[in-house]
Amino acid sequence: MTELEEPQRLPIADDKDVVRVRQAVRVIALAAKLPLVDQTKLVTAASELARNTLIHGGGGHALVGQVHNGRRAGVRAEFVDTGPGIADLDLAFTDGYTTGSGLGLGLSGSRRLVDEFEIVTAAGEGTRITVTKWAR
Amino acid sequence: MDRVPVLKIGEILLVSIQIDLDDQTALQLQEDLSDRIVETGAHGVVIDISALEIVDSFIGRMLSTIAAVSRVLDAETVVVGMRPAVAITLVELGLSLNGVRTALNVDKALEILAEAKQVRGVGVLTVRGSDDVPL
Numbered sequence A: 001m002t003e004l005e006e007p008q009r010l011p012i013a014d015d016k017d018v019v020r021v022r023q024a025v026r027v028i029a030l031a032a033k034l035p036l037v038d039q040t041k042l043v044t045a046a047s048e049l050a051r052n053t054l055i056h057g058g059g060g061h062a063l064v065g066q067v068h069n070g071r072r073a074g075v076r077a078e079f080v081d082t083g084p085g086i087a088d089l090d091l092a093f094t095d096g097y098t099t100g101s102g103l104g105l106g107l108s109g110s111r112r113l114v115d116e117f118e119i120v121t122a123a124g125e126g127t128r129i130t131v132t133k134w135a136r
Numbered sequence B: 001m002d003r004v005p006v007l008k009i010g011e012i013l014l015v016s017i018q019i020d021l022d023d024q025t026a027l028q029l030q031e032d033l034s035d036r037i038v039e040t041g042a043h044g045v046v047i048d049i050s051a052l053e054i055v056d057s058f059i060g061r062m063l064s065t066i067a068a069v070s071r072v073l074d075a076e077t078v079v080v081g082m083r084p085a086v087a088i089t090l091v092e093l094g095l096s097l098n099g100v101r102t103a104l105n106v107d108k109a110l111e112i113l114a115e116a117k118q119v120r121g122v123g124v125l126t127v128r129g130s131d132d133v134p135l
């Protein structure tokens, strides 16, 4: 995987932090010259994943920054928590599945909105989700 | 805490969301609007989201809930000004905004609400003071 350049580390401990994460992602997406629709998709995915880190993961942090693949620029965001982890990934990625009171679209929907989606999780081990969107 | 203002224009409540909504503020708006509908007997609610750069599942659910609650309270809700990039993203996210009426702008929304009121046989809508409000 390509390296995250000059990553910013943002805490995710409350509602306002979720707003800060999506604002930071937008600034980087602008700098990487992502088209408007792709910016909007990435920021929306970041909002869903940051909320999951907060609500389901019990809080954690995000690492956001640019990546390059040759001359192609992209934006990457990682969401990290040390919460309960996800035991059944197939179930968690089912549209409409929720163990809380959400719509159950955060995981499945955000995966559709980005170019690359990687998840590392296990019951009791926390969750790390990395998403990338490339400039066209 | 941030609070989104709810304006009353004639028999319509107008909400223009100008900030990046955190979840708590979104829930507060949901509550404030229900209270104001009951208080004022408004028959219509217009929510202008043209300043919103994203609508995620939480804000989407807020819009659906406001629409459903207002209907139970005998008021129609119309959401206006969704940006094209937001609309495209919503579809891919899988959000259907069930039961939410949308219009391109506030004028169109007021037409829809006037018609809805006529259909219910209550009479013709007059929007008092609408000239004073920057829409």
Ligand SMILES: Nc1ncnc2c1ncn2[C@@H]1O[C@H](COP(=O)(O)OP(=O)(O)O)[C@@H](O)[C@H]1O
Pocket (backbone or CB within 6 Å): A048, A052, A053, A056, A057, A081, A083, A084, A085, A086, A092, A093, A097, A098, A099, A100, A101, A102, A103, A104, A105, A106, A107, A108, A127
């Ligand atoms: N970071 C996380 N830690 C633990 N469980 C998670 C995490 N993210 C998602 N999940 C689980 O996956 C389910 C689906 O997530 P999502 O699609 O975002 O829907 P929602 O957040 O509306 O429940 C959640 O209800 C939760 O059980």
Ligand SMILES: [Mg+2]
Pocket (backbone or CB within 6 Å): A048, A051, A052, A102, A104, A105, A106, A107
């Ligand atoms: Mg979620």
